[in-house]
Amino acid sequence: MEENYITIPEEVFLLSIDEAGEQLDIKEFDIVLASSILMELALQNCIDTDLDYIIPDKKKSTGNYVLDDISMDIHDVGEKQTITSWILKIYSNIHEIKKQITKSLVRKKIIKIENERVLLIFSSKRYPIIRKKEVIEVRLRLRELIFGQEIPDFRDIVIISLIHYASLEFLLFTEKEAEEYKTRIEEIAKMDLIGQAITSTLKEVTLAMRAKEMFGFRSPQQKLDDMVKGYMKKHQLKKENQLPDWLKKGTVQYRKTLEFIEKSGTAEIEYDPESNTYSLQHKTAGSD
């Protein structure tokens, strides 16, 4: 793989960042990102697919850490498994995968990290020119594809599929265009069999999340959000910018607080700014 080649997961990640460097709040984005990894592996002939299954293909290095790691897992299993099950497996490790994707994009000088905000180095367009060989922007190319009758290339099929099944048409089309070309978009989107699995996978994940909520399970982010609310109430703070850094969104320290909650499994924690350490709250007998 060429050093500056941008993988599909990296393109998807870039799609999720607006021009100010903020990550768009795209529902189920992580599932889409997980799916895009499988799509790239299929394009690289590391895996094959049919209507239901992922089948290991060539065992080879792609030169990309994220892709090679997952490819190795698929080949280690050896036999075919459902597309949905692989999307979910990748999704379960998506936090680490996003870190690796960010590092890769920084290395390729496509983005930089500034105060926990990702800034596009080439940020004049929402869909930057990524591949040196392309004469026109990816965005224009995809629009031309949809507005015309050309037989699509596979990379374009994959991107259209991801955009469609994640309801991201707004990134490429106006509402009117999306409606007018709905049939063409759907026709091309369904040509990627992994893309077709996104919908059913999203349903599974949503059901699992609802079940977790019903049984009182909360994600680390939810625990931190509740802790912040409790802190603001206790200290009678009216605005979030009055919070200390370790509880203030957008800071490096806030990220570290979230990581500690993920690792410890609880938000009953304390932070000592002098030693820059986190610890679990100690409760004495008779305390609340």
Place this chain on the structure above:
Amino acid sequence: MNLTEKKQNEIVVIGLEGRLDTANYEEVEKKLWEMMEKGEKFFLLDMEKLNYISSSGLRVLLKSLKKLRSEDGNLVLAGLNNILQDVFEISGFSKFFDIYPSTEEGIKSFK
């Protein structure tokens, strides 16, 4: 995969038997592209004896179709069984390919 080849008028008829998947899609791709490089433009794939196709197989077919159509050629498919027809329908590939019930009808379509 058993691959047969014959020519009928100007049309290259390639018979596929077994599975078109990760194990042999390269063989089929090589055959098609070698013949295209020799100047052949009209192909019919006889899929009567084909019982499985994966996405790598579909990719080879689509890539070949795109190349041929850009040069005023064509690639048609014939003899798909019900399972393969479902695959082409569900994947949407049936929108791009001319598919015929038999080789004879497929050959006639070139006239």
